[in-house]
Amino acid sequence: MVLCDFATSMGSSSGSSSSSSSKPLPSPQQQDIDGLLAGAGYKVRSSELLQVAQRLERLENAMGNSPADFSQLATDAIHYNPSDLGSWVDSLLSEFVQPSTCPSEVIMDPVPNQAVVSNAWTTAEPQNPQVHQNICYEQQSLNNQLTVVTATEEDSGIRLVHMLMTCADCVQRGDLSLATSLIDDMKGLLTRVNTVCGIGKVAGHFIDALSGRIYQGIGGGSVNGGSVLENEILYHHFYEACPYLKFAHFTANQAILEAFEGHDCVHVVDFNLMHGLQWPALIQALALRPDGPPLLRLTGIGPPSPDGRDSLREIGLRLAELARSVNIRFFFRGVAASRLEDVKPWMLRVNPKEAVAVNSIMQLHRLLGSEPTRNYPIETVLSWIRSLNPKIMTVVEQEANHNQPLFLDRFTEALYYYSTMFDSLEACTVQPEKALAEIYIQREIANVVSCEGSARVERHEPLAKWRTRLSAAGFKPLHLGSNAFKQASMLLTLFSAEGYSVEENEGCLTLGWHSRPLIAASAWHAVPDASAEFPAWDNQQSS
Amino acid sequence: MAGSNEVNLNECKMVVPLNTWVLISNFKLAYNLLRRPDGTFNRHLAEFLDRKVLANANPVDGVFSFDVIIDRGTNLLSRIYRPATAEEPQPNIFELAKPVTAEVVPVIIFFHGGSFAHSSANSAIYDTLCRRLVVICKAVVVSVNYRRAPENRYPCAYDDGWTALKWVNSRSWLQSQKDSKVHIYLAGDSSGGNIVHHVAARAIESGINVLGNILLNPMFGGQERTESEKHLDGKYFVTLQDRDWYWRAFLPEGADRDHPACNPFGPNGRSLEGIKFPKSLVVVAGLDLIQDWQLAYVEGLKKAGQEVKLLYLEQATIGFYLLPNNNHFHTVMGEISIFVSSNR
Numbered sequence: 001m002v003l004c005d006f007a008t009s010m011g012s013s014s015g016s017s018s019s020s021s022s023k024p025l026p027s028p029q030q031q032d033i034d035g036l037l038a039g040a041g042y043k044v045r046s047s048e049l050l051q052v053a054q055r056l057e058r059l060e061n062a063m064g065n066s067p068a069d070f071s072q073l074a075t076d077a078i079h080y081n082p083s084d085l086g087s088w089v090d091s092l093l094s095e096f097v098q099p100s101t102c103p104s105e106v107i108m109d110p111v112p113n114q115a116v117v118s119n120a121w122t123t124a125e126p127q128n129p130q131v132h133q134n135i136c137y138e139q140q141s142l143n144n145q146l147t148v149v150t151a152t153e154e155d156s157g158i159r160l161v162h163m164l165m166t167c168a169d170c171v172q173r174g175d176l177s178l179a180t181s182l183i184d185d186m187k188g189l190l191t192r193v194n195t196v197c198g199i200g201k202v203a204g205h206f207i208d209a210l211s212g213r214i215y216q217g218i219g220g221g222s223v224n225g226g227s228v229l230e231n232e233i234l235y236h237h238f239y240e241a242c243p244y245l246k247f248a249h250f251t252a253n254q255a256i257l258e259a260f261e262g263h264d265c266v267h268v269v270d271f272n273l274m275h276g277l278q279w280p281a282l283i284q285a286l287a288l289r290p291d292g293p294p295l296l297r298l299t300g301i302g303p304p305s306p307d308g309r310d311s312l313r314e315i316g317l318r319l320a321e322l323a324r325s326v327n328i329r330f331f332f333r334g335v336a337a338s339r340l341e342d343v344k345p346w347m348l349r350v351n352p353k354e355a356v357a358v359n360s361i362m363q364l365h366r367l368l369g370s371e372p373t374r375n376y377p378i379e380t381v382l383s384w385i386r387s388l389n390p391k392i393m394t395v396v397e398q399e400a401n402h403n404q405p406l407f408l409d410r411f412t413e414a415l416y417y418y419s420t421m422f423d424s425l426e427a428c429t430v431q432p433e434k435a436l437a438e439i440y441i442q443r444e445i446a447n448v449v450s451c452e453g454s455a456r457v458e459r460h461e462p463l464a465k466w467r468t469r470l471s472a473a474g475f476k477p478l479h480l481g482s483n484a485f486k487q488a489s490m491l492l493t494l495f496s497a498e499g500y501s502v503e504e505n506e507g508c509l510t511l512g513w514h515s516r517p518l519i520a521a522s523a524w525h526a527v528p529d530a531s532a533e534f535p536a537w538d539n540q541q542s543s
Numbered sequence: 544m545a546g547s548n549e550v551n552l553n554e555c556k557m558v559v560p561l562n563t564w565v566l567i568s569n570f571k572l573a574y575n576l577l578r579r580p581d582g583t584f585n586r587h588l589a590e591f592l593d594r595k596v597l598a599n600a601n602p603v604d605g606v607f608s609f610d611v612i613i614d615r616g617t618n619l620l621s622r623i624y625r626p627a628t629a630e631e632p633q634p635n636i637f638e639l640a641k642p643v644t645a646e647v648v649p650v651i652i653f654f655h656g657g658s659f660a661h662s663s664a665n666s667a668i669y670d671t672l673c674r675r676l677v678v679i680c681k682a683v684v685v686s687v688n689y690r691r692a693p694e695n696r697y698p699c700a701y702d703d704g705w706t707a708l709k710w711v712n713s714r715s716w717l718q719s720q721k722d723s724k725v726h727i728y729l730a731g732d733s734s735g736g737n738i739v740h741h742v743a744a745r746a747i748e749s750g751i752n753v754l755g756n757i758l759l760n761p762m763f764g765g766q767e768r769t770e771s772e773k774h775l776d777g778k779y780f781v782t783l784q785d786r787d788w789y790w791r792a793f794l795p796e797g798a799d800r801d802h803p804a805c806n807p808f809g810p811n812g813r814s815l816e817g818i819k820f821p822k823s824l825v826v827v828a829g830l831d832l833i834q835d836w837q838l839a840y841v842e843g844l845k846k847a848g849q850e851v852k853l854l855y856l857e858q859a860t861i862g863f864y865l866l867p868n869n870n871h872f873h874t875v876m877g878e879i880s881i882f883v884s885s886n887r
Contacts (some may be wrong), residue, residue, distance in 0.1 A: 034562050036866045041594020041667035042566070049561050056568045061573070074576040074585070082592045085569060092572075146600040148639060149607040149620075156639070264883045416600075486587040499618050504591045514620050515598065515665045515688075 032333030042083045042085045055089045062096045079482040081507040145401070145462070148416045149516045151423060157199040160189055161415070164206055168411040174212055183211050202419040205442045206411075209449035216450065226443060228303050232311075234443065235274050237436035241428045243496045244519045247511040248361050249278035250491055251521040252394035254484050257285050259392035259525075263355035266294045269348055269388075271340060271363040273300030276315040278361070279320055287326035294355075295329040299348050304336040312336060341367060341377035345384040356390040364395060364466075368403055368459040382473040386526045392478060397466060398519040399510055402448050403459040414448045417518065424513035463508055463520040475524040479507030544821070555779045558830065558858055560868050566668075567862045574661060577771075578788050584660055584675060584693050594667040600639060602627035606674045609639045610665075612712045617690065619703050621710075622664045624677045624684040642716040649672070649682040649726050649883040650717050651757075652707055654689060656733025658762060658789040664688035668865050676730070679876045680883050685711055693792035697804045700734070700793075704742035712751045725865050728755045728780055728883050732864065734793075736761025737823075740840075743821050756823040757879055760831055760861055761840065764790055765806040766799050769835035779830040779860045786833065806836070808843030812887065815847040822850035824882045826875055828859035854878055 032045045044052055063070045077095050082088050125200035128539045163186050170179035186207050193200040226234070239245040260266045266286075270278070298319065305311045314333025323330030337343045341362055350356055384391060400417045404410050421441060424458060428434045446456040461469075467477070488502045488509060503510045503517060510517035556564060577585045596823050598608040609623045628644065639706060652838070653676070655662050655669040664686040673684045689703035711717060717725045728738040736758035743756050776783045787800075794802050801809045817829060823844055827837045846850040856863070859871040867873070 036868060037562050037566060039667065039671045040566055040865065041596065042569070044562075044565065049565060053561060053565050053568070056565060056572065059572060063572075071580075074579070079588065079591060085565070085596060089572075145597060147597045148600045149598070149612065150609065150639070151612045151615065180603075309770075464743070482588055482591045485591045489587050489590070502590070503595055514612060514618070515595075515622070517597070 014365060035225045039083075041083060043083050044085050048086060052086045052089060055086070055093060059089055059093050059096075062093065066096070076200065080479040082504065083506050085139065088361035103400045106423065133276065133292070144403075146413065146416065147516050149420050149423075149514050156189060156193045157203075160186060160193060160203045161199060163189065164203060164210070164410065164415065165408075167210055168408050171210065171213060172407040179210070179214050183207060183214065191265065193492055199419060201438075202415070202422045204447075205418070205445050206415060206449065208442075209446045212446060212450035228306060228311075231443075232274055232438055234440035236277070237433045238440040239277055241430065241433040242425055243492055243500060244511060245277070245361070246491065246495065247488055247502075248396040248519060248521060250525075251480065251484060251488055251509055252359055252361070252396060253278065253282045253285065255480060255523040256282060256359070256392055259357060259478070259523075260286070260294065260355055262291075263391070264294045265297075265351070265354045266357065267297040267299065267350060267354040268357045268359060269299045269301070269350075269390075270359070271301050271360040273302040273312060273315060273334070276300065276319050281320055283319065283323050283327060283330070287328050293326075293328045295331075296323065297331045297333070297354065299335060301335045301337060301343055302342065303338050310334070339366075339377075341381060341383075345388060348388070350388050356388050358385050358388065358393040360394065361396045362398065364459060365397055365459045366457040367402070368461065370403070370405065370453075370459075378469070379473070382470070382475075386474050388527055389528070391525060393475065393524045393526075394521070395524065396472070396519060396521045397463070398458075398460040399462055399512070399517045400460040401462050401465075403461050409451060414445060417516075418445050420513050420516045421518055424518075427499060463505060463510070463522065466520075466522070467504075467506075470524055474527045476527055477507050478523040478525050479508050480504075480521065480523060485509060553855075555830075555860065557784040558779070559860055559863070560866075561712050563862070563866050563868060566865065567780050567860070568659075570862075574785070577661075578785065582693060583790055584792065586694065588821045589661065593662065594666045595663065595668045596670045598622055598665070604674065605680070606677045607639075608670070608674075613687075614703075614706050617703065617706070619690075619706055620664065620688040621707055622670070622673070622686045622688070624643065624673050624686070626677050626681060626683075638792065640714075640716045641718065643683065645681075645719065646721045647719045647726060648717070649680055649728055649754075650711055651676060651680065651682050651684045651710055651728045651730050651883065652704075652742075653684050653686045654700075654704060654729070654735030654738040655686060655730030656731065656735045656760075657691070657751070658786075659692040659734040659737075659793040660789060661691070672732075672865065676879070680880045682728075682883060683717060692789070696792070696796075697794055697798075697802075698741075700738050701741045701745065701804075704729075704738045705745050708742055708746060708751060708753070724752070726877075727751070727753050728757060729753055730757035730759070730879070731761070732759035733861070734762045734789075734844060735759075737763060737804070741804065744807075744813070744815075745809040747818055747820065755882055756821045757882060758823060758825045758837075758840075759875070760826060760828050761837055762789075762833070763806060763840050764800045764833060765809050765836060765839075769833075771835040772832050775830065775832035775834075779832070781832050781861055783832065808840060808846075812843070815844070815849055817835045818847070820844075820847070821851075824878060826854045826856065826864075826878075828861060828863060828871075829857040830854060830860045852878075852882075 002408065032047055034044050034046045034049060037044050073092065073095050077092065079088065080091065085114060163182055167182040167186065170176070186203070190200065190204055190207065193203070195201055195204055256268065268282070283296065286296060298316070300312055300316065302312050316332030316334055320330050320332055333349065335343060335347050344476050364378065367376060367378035367381055401413050402410050402417070404413070418441060422438070425434060425441075428437070444458050447456060485502055487503055488511070492500050492502065499514055501512055501514065503512065505517070505520070508520055508522040510520045512518045544648055544886055559567070577589045579585065598610045600607050600609050605627050606624055608622055611624050613619045613621050653673055655664060655666065665688070669686060673686050675760055676682060676684050685707065687703060687707040690699040707781060708729070711727060712725050714725065719726050729743055731737070731739045739756050739758055740761070743753050746753050766785075772783055775836070790800050790805055794800070800806060801811055803809070803811045803813060806812060825837065825841050826835050841853045856871045856874070856876065863869055864875055865869045
């Protein structure tokens with residue numbers, strides 16, 4: 001059944017099997033996915049079901065025949081993308097040595113035994129027509145997902161949420177006078193709600209953000225984004241107070257390290273250097289490489305410093321000092337740009353012989369726009385990234401749908417996303433890290449809720465959308481495996497409160513609070529483009 | 544031995560549809576990788592391999608869901624599933640905990656299976672099953688994410704079940720209009736079925752009224768080796784060896800399988816004679832190797848004068864209820880629906 005789009009077809013979301021006009025029909029490949037296994041989280045084509053079954057059987061027999069290999073399999077193998085059941089089984093099969101002395105009943109000769117094997121399975125019972133089958137797996141969670149995790153709240157908390165939604169609805173309809181009076185009512189209600197934690201705390205920020213939006217509309221001032229220095233300080237405290245950024249850096253570094261294996265000259269391009277918090281760990285890991293460290297070039301992009309300081313250079317110097325102390329040949333380049341779209345690939349001075357890693361921690365969403373039909377900087381930037389032919393592009397993004405066309409939808413999603421994030425922050429007891437981290441998040445909320453047009457840079461989109469976008473731009477996923485998962489989980493146990501969870505999502509990893517993923521990490525590489533041999537210096541414009 | 548292995552695989556291929564065979568064999572394989580001989584469990588790999596799904600406050604096929612932290616101390620989460628009503632196919636998102644409007648609404652507290660060690664409330668297979676229960680029974684389902692073994696042994700799972708029962712019972716928004724009470728049923732499969740019994744037992748003196756227990760292939764056992772265990776060992780996805788492992792992982796260190804958690808009507812069990820215990824619906828799969836223990840449980844209830852209905856499904860294997868592609872699934876769902884509506 002194709003799900004109806006939330007925004008366009010009210011009232012037809014239950015039981016209907018008509019496809020929504022705003023979504024493309026699933027391709028024949030997608031339609032062939034076994035709907036029942038899809039409901040269990042596995043993607044297997046109906047036409048391949050028998051093959052997968054045979055391979056499972058082979059694996060079972062192989063495991064039974066050599067228990068010693070099996071226990072090694074259990075401890076050492078790295079698993080990838082379990083949703084793709086066929087490949088998972090194959091990867092395990094390939095872990096077993098297949099000697100010619102295998103007993104004959106184990107190997108199934110494809111042609112002669114086919115008839116025998118298929119008779120051994122009963123045909124599926126005719127499916128009950130009321131049960132939904134052939135769920136279009138790709139489209140399942142794109143537009144209709146609204147994930148809510150709540151702690152039980154008292155009544156005034158619930159009333160506050162009710163009023164916030166009503167106010168947001170007024171704003172969307174343009175009824176600013178009603179919206180304004182609701183703001184006053186809510187501010188009154190806030191005094192009776194616990195604003196130290198829970199819904200009361202996040203509600204306050206949303207009331208302020210709505211206020212900001214209304215008064216802009218009426219001709220008030222614009223929302224201030226904060227100075228470069230302020231942003232860096234807030235970022236640093238957000239880094240310390242909760243594990244989201246640490247997870248991002250850690251996961252990306254793991255993937256980069258693996259991608260750099262065997263290369264002597266490597267170049268990391270960081271789309272947002274900040275204090276370079278991510279890089280000491282990578283530098284140290286490269287120093288410990290068994291086959292010796294590579295030559296490491298780091299290009300850090302960041303906003304220009306307003307007061308004459310060259311903060312990029314300062315950070316570069318500190319990193320260079322660290323690199324020197326662990327005997328790594330290190331070169332740093334700072335690229336100052338207020339916006340990522342102002343960066344041109346030639347500024348990065350990528351050498352065709354280098355292994356390049358492009359690292360984007362919560363930057364790509366800033367390049368998106370509102371209308372699907374217009375060209376936004378994202379296309380240009382993805383295109384030149386691809387032309388650099390990177391060994392890996394690590395992407396970490398907020399796992400949220402904050403770029404939906406309708407304001408009320410964005411508002412609702414943000415309300416639940418940020419209350420979950422604030423809830424997770426309750427576990428942090430260190431000050432002033434916690435307070436400043438909250439301001440960091442509050443700034444994000446303000447941007448999502450009160451800004452529009454080019455000022456609205458926090459245009460978060462969920463993993464499913466990034467997958468589609470990056471595939472269309474010529475990137476293929478590099479799956480993050482069970483080893484990365486395990487290390488991320490262990491990191492959480494060491495450094496954070498209980499309640500955080502790492503999850504695997506079709507080759508990507510997410511970090512969330514309880515059952516709600518809040519941040520998603522993925523890795524990509526460019527599909528080779530024969531026309532771009534010396535990309536860095538020739539690409540003065542997008543291809 | 545290779546020879547008997549082949550016979551086994553052929554036998555279970557004959558009784559289940561192909562996609563069910565693939566699903567359950569996949570679990571069997573994965574679970575074999577997770578259980579270590581020394582009794583420890585590869586939890587990281589387990590979480591990595593488990594397919595999970597998000598809650599969705601927007602209705603899908605007439606059901607919406609959201610997660611609630613029931614107890615901060617133990618981080619106990621539950622996923623609540625509610626029907627999207629005809630008058631409001633698009634529920635007000637800020638009123639997830641809006642009072643139920645019908646005269647009588649069954650609230651089913653569901654405990655997922657996994658032999659006390661595997662799966663979660665947000666595992667795809669259980670999210671799907673709970674959604675089906677909502678539609679078929681016109682009920683609210685509360686799926687409890689109880690703590691698992693071996694990290695959390697007996698009685699953690701039961702404690703969490705009890706916490707969830709108290710929580711559900713005290714939600715004013717779950718009260719049926721007819722009598723302003725929450726109409727509670729406990730349901731669970733495999734280890735979840737075992738939890739149902741023990742939570743119901745704990746509720747006895749408490750004043751919380753549980754209207755019925757639904758046990759799907761419940762996990763029980765004992766020291767003795769029964770005929771079904773000897774006869775069906777390794778034949779239909781499950782081995783005695785793995786059953787033993789899970790009991791060792793869940794029961795207190797040093798306890799044997801006659802511990803009352805495992806064997807509630809065994810030598811260390813408690814008699815329910817003369818006690819007000821909920822009526823029970825017990826589903827037993829004819830190809831489940833622990834069926835003798837499940838049948839003994841039914842006998843135990845009968846001997847104590849308790850109301851129990853046994854649904855014995857001859858050709859069913861474990862996990863038959865995970866996919867709606869077989870007659871057993873529809874039979875059982877029909878029975879459950881009747882079971883929770885007979886108090887209307």
